[in-house]
Amino acid sequence: MDSNIVGATECSDRHESASQIYDLALDIGGSLAKLVYFTKDNNHCVDGEGGVSHKAALEMCNGSRSYPVLKGRLNFVKFETSKIVDCLEFIQSKKIHFGNQHQGVPANSSNNDIKATGGGAYKYADLFKERLGISLDKEDEMDSLVAGANFLLKIDHNDLYPYLLVNIGSGVSMIKVEGDGKFQRVSGTSVGGGTFWGLGRLLTKCTSFDELLELSHRGNNRVIDMLVRDIYGGLEYSKIGLTSTAIASSFGKAVSDSKELEEYKPEDIARSLLRMISNNIGQISYLNALRYGLKRIFFGGFFIGGHAYTMDTISVAVNFWSKGEAKAMFLQHEGFLGAMGAFMSSEKHGLKELMVNQAVQQFPNSVCGAVNKIHGLLNGESNDDGSIDCSVYTG
Numbered sequence: 001m002d003s004n005i006v007g008a009t010e011c012s013d014r015h016e017s018a019s020q021i022y023d024l025a026l027d028i029g030g031s032l033a034k035l036v037y038f039t040k041d042n043n044h045c046v047d048g049e050g051g052v053s054h055k056a057a058l059e060m061c062n063g064s065r066s067y068p069v070l071k072g073r074l075n076f077v078k079f080e081t082s083k084i085v086d087c088l089e090f091i092q093s094k095k096i097h098f099g100n101q102h103q104g105v106p107a108n109s110s111n112n113d114i115k116a117t118g119g120g121a122y123k124y125a126d127l128f129k130e131r132l133g134i135s136l137d138k139e140d141e142m143d144s145l146v147a148g149a150n151f152l153l154k155i156d157h158n159d160l161y162p163y164l165l166v167n168i169g170s171g172v173s174m175i176k177v178e179g180d181g182k183f184q185r186v187s188g189t190s191v192g193g194g195t196f197w198g199l200g201r202l203l204t205k206c207t208s209f210d211e212l213l214e215l216s217h218r219g220n221n222r223v224i225d226m227l228v229r230d231i232y233g234g235l236e237y238s239k240i241g242l243t244s245t246a247i248a249s250s251f252g253k254a255v256s257d258s259k260e261l262e263e264y265k266p267e268d269i270a271r272s273l274l275r276m277i278s279n280n281i282g283q284i285s286y287l288n289a290l291r292y293g294l295k296r297i298f299f300g301g302f303f304i305g306g307h308a309y310t311m312d313t314i315s316v317a318v319n320f321w322s323k324g325e326a327k328a329m330f331l332q333h334e335g336f337l338g339a340m341g342a343f344m345s346s347e348k349h350g351l352k353e354l355m356v357n358q359a360v361q362q363f364p365n366s367v368c369g370a371v372n373k374i375h376g377l378l379n380g381e382s383n384d385d386g387s388i389d390c391s392v393y394t395g
């Protein structure tokens, strides 16, 4: 499996070589450690560095607060939690933890504290302290997920709430969100992304998550899944609303066929597995949306990872179970909700306040959307490397 993951890392490197890394937050989950960090644009610097001066930046701020504003980018990077040492080395190599001590930016006493959420903020606190001298300033995982989702979604308050946030990480959390900081975790399931990857690995011998996903794209689940027509002699069961091709029993054909086990292809197994898990999450999500009268369900977590087929499967499940009443919707940067929320909670950069005042304009409707607009939303407002242009206060 790739360790230092995605293109965002490489592309961010190019940006960073010419930029100042200013602040960082972490979400260390059961499977992946996610980093969100801010790099200042090289041509928009504080006094003395060239580019736009404090004063100019202030004027651009156009707000009542008397702090200069830095323009830059939010960057997104992930590592496998099992290789947390790679994450530590990345932070060390970029000296991100010295952010505020870079030239031109005043140091403060909490320089070596970074915001962190997820179980790993507890599990690895000592490791960060010992290896990097960093104290992890812990933020609650649910608080962070909601703050991150609201930040990425905030287009129009009136339209946004209430919604169900379904975060598909290693496990799944379902959260009813009614406003900023106003939420309740209403349900969850242990059958999540970790289940897909774990079972998939056991069943197919895949060596990476991406390989498993790629396999699933090539497979045919009907070789493994028992359909209604397999049970009903080619017919549908219209009386209870089941078409002939509806899955009656996930993996059910693997016992009714007289095949040798070796005859089942890994790609078909992977496809069945992806459908089973996505359908199950889609169904539980819908039932919770119904329970709380929520029409919109936003899905986050790295299980989705921008993969069109995963989103499509979840959407179909929500559509099927709700008879078209509820909509599955997906965010950009959906795997970074917790890290984004933790980043927002930092007092260092005032991003939250700035966003409310002005940066929200950078997140138009295209950031999110119903699944039938998947391509539109994937093309959202990010840069090619997945980073987002934004501004932070430096005061």
Ligand SMILES: Nc1ncnc2c1ncn2[C@@H]1O[C@H](COP(=O)(O)OP(=O)(O)O)[C@@H](O)[C@H]1O
Pocket: 001, 005, 028, 029, 030, 031, 032, 033, 080, 081, 118, 168, 169, 170, 171, 192, 193, 194, 195, 196, 197, 209, 210, 300, 301, 302, 303, 304, 305, 335
């Ligand atoms: N490169 C990858 N390595 C491992 N899992 C991945 C990868 N890309 C996507 N995933 C999926 O994302 C899930 C983890 O999602 P994430 O939101 O990061 O959860 P957690 O916070 O529990 O780590 C994994 O269980 C897996 O299904």
Ligand SMILES: CC(C)(COP(=O)(O)O)[C@@H](O)C(=O)NCCC(=O)O
Pocket: 028, 029, 030, 031, 118, 119, 141, 168, 169, 170, 171, 172, 173, 187, 188, 189, 190
């Ligand atoms: C314990 C967790 C909140 C941890 O978050 P994760 O690292 O999976 O993103 C999550 O795995 C979860 O909600 N699991 C489901 C537990 C349950 O409700 O049955």
